[in-house]
Amino acid sequence: MKLTIIGGGIAGLSAAYYATKKAKEQNIPLELTLLEADSHWGGKIKTDRVEGFVIEGGPDTFLATKPWAKDLCNELGIGERLHGTNPEAKNTYVLHKNRLVNLPEGLAMMIPGKVMPMLKTPLLTPLQKLRIGLDFILPVKKGDDDESLGNFITRRMGRATYENLIEPLMSGIYAGDGDKLSLQSTFPYLRDFERKYGSLARGAIKMYRARVKAQQTRGSRSIFLTPTTGLAEMVEAIVAYLEENNATLRLGCKVKRLEGSQVENSQPSNLQTFKQWDIELDDGTTLSADSVILATPAFVSGDLLASPLPELAEALKRVPYVSTATVSLAYKLSDLPRPLDGYGYVIPRSEGREALACTWTSTKFPHRAPEGYALLRVFIGRAGQENDISWNDEGLLKIARNEIKETLGITAEPFVSRVFVWENAMPQYNLGHPDILKQIDATLDPIPSLALAGNGYRGIGIPDCIHSGEVAVEKIFKHEGLEETQS
Numbered sequence: 001m002k003l004t005i006i007g008g009g010i011a012g013l014s015a016a017y018y019a020t021k022k023a024k025e026q027n028i029p030l031e032l033t034l035l036e037a038d039s040h041w042g043g044k045i046k047t048d049r050v051e052g053f054v055i056e057g058g059p060d061t062f063l064a065t066k067p068w069a070k071d072l073c074n075e076l077g078i079g080e081r082l083h084g085t086n087p088e089a090k091n092t093y094v095l096h097k098n099r100l101v102n103l104p105e106g107l108a109m110m111i112p113g114k115v116m117p118m119l120k121t122p123l124l125t126p127l128q129k130l131r132i133g134l135d136f137i138l139p140v141k142k143g144d145d146d147e148s149l150g151n152f153i154t155r156r157m158g159r160a161t162y163e164n165l166i167e168p169l170m171s172g173i174y175a176g177d178g179d180k181l182s183l184q185s186t187f188p189y190l191r192d193f194e195r196k197y198g199s200l201a202r203g204a205i206k207m208y209r210a211r212v213k214a215q216q217t218r219g220s221r222s223i224f225l226t227p228t229t230g231l232a233e234m235v236e237a238i239v240a241y242l243e244e245n246n247a248t249l250r251l252g253c254k255v256k257r258l259e260g261s262q263v264e265n266s267q268p269s270n271l272q273t274f275k276q277w278d279i280e281l282d283d284g285t286t287l288s289a290d291s292v293i294l295a296t297p298a299f300v301s302g303d304l305l306a307s308p309l310p311e312l313a314e315a316l317k318r319v320p321y322v323s324t325a326t327v328s329l330a331y332k333l334s335d336l337p338r339p340l341d342g343y344g345y346v347i348p349r350s351e352g353r354e355a356l357a358c359t360w361t362s363t364k365f366p367h368r369a370p371e372g373y374a375l376l377r378v379f380i381g382r383a384g385q386e387n388d389i390s391w392n393d394e395g396l397l398k399i400a401r402n403e404i405k406e407t408l409g410i411t412a413e414p415f416v417s418r419v420f421v422w423e424n425a426m427p428q429y430n431l432g433h434p435d436i437l438k439q440i441d442a443t444l445d446p447i448p449s450l451a452l453a454g455n456g457y458r459g460i461g462i463p464d465c466i467h468s469g470e471v472a473v474e475k476i477f478k479h480e481g482l483e484e485t486q487s
Contacts, residue, residue: 008036009043012295014469047230057420084222091342113208131158298456327400
């Protein structure tokens with residue numbers, strides 16, 4: 001089988017890994033080609049190692065509660081190099097009225113799971129805290145209609161709880177507008193809380209107590225993990241595995257379009273007849289493949305499929321994306337006016353800042369900075385604010401330095417600085433996203449030789465992307481009949 005994977009981010013790399021592994025295990029001849037338009041593997045995973053610092057340009061960690069990333073690291077032989085977050089300094093702050101306020105203890109999936117911390121927090125007024133209490137008596141919404149995350153939290157707990165507590169935490173994950181994000185596609189368990197317990201808070205309290213009990217049984221373990229010298233270790237290990245197994249890996253190789261060849265005498269409407277794909281590259285050359293996995297952003301996949309599958313292409317282009325950036329800054333500890341006594345802080349949209357969060361990287365992961373130095377990372381860009389930002393390195397560095405000057409009082413020149421811009425990198429699972437997925441599946445499922453992977457569909461995190469690559473490979477091998485012929 002000739003399999004071509006387009007896109008060398010973590011989803012495409014994972015698909016290449018699992019395809020190679022499956023072919024080896026089942027003794028299946030496989031010609032695998034992995035194409036990446038950029039000059040480096042890993043997509044949004046990009047790690048700079050400079051002057052003793054480990055600087056992540058994109059994601060800096062992954063969830064251990066979703067098993068796919070951790071399992072892959074174990075298979076690659078780097079499982080023992082995984083580190084959790086620093087257990088000695090767990091404070092997380094929220095910027096509220098231009099000052100840092102501790103995030104209330106006891107949150108379960110962003111929702112308050114302990115009563116006393118919420119009663120004491122200055123993030124809400126007494127009346128706003130009373131409004132949360134209505135969640136225990138409000139009726140459960142009937143029907144299965146989707147609603148926005150912002151509307152859901154406002155309906156159950158009040159607008160202030162959404163704006164001051166939930167929105168900044170959500171923005172740190174999706175960089176989105178919670179009044180547009182689909183609850184069903186982002187946080188479906190919150191609706192499950194309402195249905196099962198009749199109250200969002202009651203469900204969070206039960207979850208928090210169960211989590212505490214589990215920690216007492218098995219010991220406290222970090223829910224976030226990262227390799228010693230950065231997430232690029234995962235990328236490097238996969239690339240090494242693929243090279244050892246004779247995969248064809250091509251960087252700087254942009255695909256212009258795809259054309260699907262049908263079997264003789266087939267009807268154009270019969271999508272199951274695509275048996276070969278012609279892959280036209282930007283340099284004018286063409287590759288052929290029996291099967292293709294597209295691990296590119298949804299809008300890029302839509303452009304590539306515009307000719308053979310216009311209906312699928314239209315659905316893919318309906319997934320919106322926003323641009324984001326990260327700015328990492330290193331300082332001598334002696335240059336800091338205050339200790340970095342936690343993981344950092346998030347910034348509500350209502351504060352009107354251009355930044356949305358600041359991670360105190362050297363506290364969260366002490367091994368990422370040399371002794372005597374601090375490393376901070378400022379996140380910039382969220383839905384609805386993109387036009388207010390200068391997306392050049394100079395402008396982004398200015399935003400980051402202004403942010404930490406205003407909030408932390410840091411005025412010194414950084415020892416090291418790094419700016420990473422991710423144009424149209426963050427998919428937005430807005431209202432209507434479940435319907436887009438249904439349309440994609442209805443068109444894609446009958447096509448045995450084509451699969452999609454990546455963060456544009458059913459999860460944006462690293463574990464979700466890895467899992468999407470594995471699922472794409474399972475589809476290709478299943479429909480090729482390769483699994484059945486080996487049994």
